[in-house]
Amino acid sequence: MKKLKSSLTNMVLVLTIISIVAACALAAVNSATKQQIENIKAENLAKSIKKVLKVSESEPLEVTDSEVTDAENNVFVLHTTDKGVAIESTQNGFGGPLKVLVGFDSEGNILGYSILETSETPGLGIKAAEWFQEGSKGCIVGKNPATTRMGVTKGGEGDIDAITASTITSRAFLKAVQTAYDQTFGNNTDGTTSASQKGGNK
Helix, strand or coil: CCCCCCHHHHHHHHHHHHHHHHHHHHHHHHHHHHHHHHHHHHHHHHHHHHHCCCCCCCCCCCCCEEEECCCCCCCEEEEEEEEEEEEEEEEEEECCCCEEEECCCCCCEEEEEEEEEECCCCCCCCHHHHHHHCCCCCCCCCCCCCCCCCCCCCHHCEEEEECCCCHHHHHHHHHHHHHHHHHHCCCCCCCEECCCCCCEEC
């Protein structure tokens, strides 16, 4: 086989062919794994919903999904069940978006929570996954945002102890919990949201 002459045109041609082959390979891998990734995410979300609602993994749970949008076009995802409602709420923390799933009973009491996504600093902000759980110093489980101020005690902002050396993360987390409550219960007494809703059954 005749060796290609070393020239700019030939180098560009070879690089173009390599790029096309690499792009096709990546597309094939992405196509093969995309559905699998989506299935894993859906499975993890289903487990998280049961966790924050205090439902055992073996117990069947029928979930109705919907979206609520506030006046600033922030979107919250609601997962409604006969055991309560779990809400996905996102706020910006120290390192980026912090997405929280919060479970409430029909009275607005917090049943549990789970961190779905975080960009916070490992070892500090990442502690939000445990710091506010039942039995921990900043516990919010069992509290109701209607009667408990979902803010840090620092400066008298609220009633919850902040994560040590992670006040910004703590503020973002507690704001996510408060807005989740607000968008679900609003000023109503029947547990329905006052925000606009879109969605369907899952």
